[in-house]
Amino acid sequence: GDSVTQMEGPVTLSEEAFLTINCTYTATGYPSLFWYVQYPGEGLQLLLKATKADDKGSNKGFEATYRKETTSFHLEKGSVQVSDSAVYFCALSSGGSNYKLTFGKGTLLTVNP
Amino acid sequence: GAVVSQHPSWVICKSGTSVKIECRSLDFQATTMFWYRQFPKQSLMLMATSNEGSKATYEQGVEKDKFLINHASLTLSTLTVTSAHPEDSSFYICSAGTDIYEQYFGPGTRLTVT
Numbered sequence: 001g002d003s004v005t006q007m008e009g010p011v012t013l014s015e016e017a018f019l020t021i022n023c024t025y026t027a028t029g030y031p032s033l034f035w036y037v038q039y040p041g042e043g044l045q046l047l048l049k050a051t052k053a054d055d056k057g058s059n060k061g062f063e064a065t066y067r068k069e070t071t072s073f074h075l076e077k078g079s080v081q082v083s084d085s086a087v088y089f090c091a092l093s094s095g096g097s098n099y100k101l102t103f104g105k106g107t108l109l110t111v112n113p
Numbered sequence: 114g115a116v117v118s119q120h121p122s123w124v125i126c127k128s129g130t131s132v133k134i135e136c137r138s139l140d141f142q143a144t145t146m147f148w149y150r151q152f153p154k155q156s157l158m159l160m161a162t163s164n165e166g167s168k169a170t171y172e173q174g175v176e177k178d179k180f181l182i183n184h185a186s187l188t189l190s191t192l193t194v195t196s197a198h199p200e201d202s203s204f205y206i207c208s209a210g211t212d213i214y215e216q217y218f219g220p221g222t223r224l225t226v227t
Contacts, residue, residue, distance in 0.1 A: 036218075041220075042220055043117070043119075043206065043218040043219050043220040043221060044157075044206070044208075044218040045218070046215060046216075046217075049215070089156065089157070100147075100159060100162065101147075101157075101159070101208075101216060102159075103156040103157045104156055105154075105155060105156040106154075106155075106156055
């Protein structure tokens, strides 16, 4: 079945540091890939997505590239801010009629000033 | 746009009672809603998929008689935890799907069973 593995946290960085959160997946067919962010006390929000190989999703300075050859979708940001502190979830959807999402375990990011 | 609400945000109930959680899409119509359970420091686990006007599809290992799901309209789905026990204490999250690539998530409901 489908599965997502992402690096375990917590990750603690200083403001303006470079961020990488690794994510690899196992899926049948050609899934769509997502990064969701959960700020404290809030629901998950879609951060970015990529629907086919070599696509790059980007939003709010975050980027991730769909690498089919390495089955990866690593999240990066060149300069993190305190406001980026949140839990980040990598997820995939194999499509079909019910848009089922499979999530990784989440990575807690804390950015210190 | 694309806001999903849940009510209540936090509920405490006694063991053996039932609790209903509502999930509403406020500004769009959702043909499909999903219910997840999230344990502390764990990922979201999909419990069931709810399609408007039809029976919910439950994931393997989820007791359909214990977690009753009703999706009566395009903007409302409810999850009822029947005869709740302490092990049912968890964070329950719903989401609503508008297309094949995106789901919008509610803020979650924390259930504590005493």
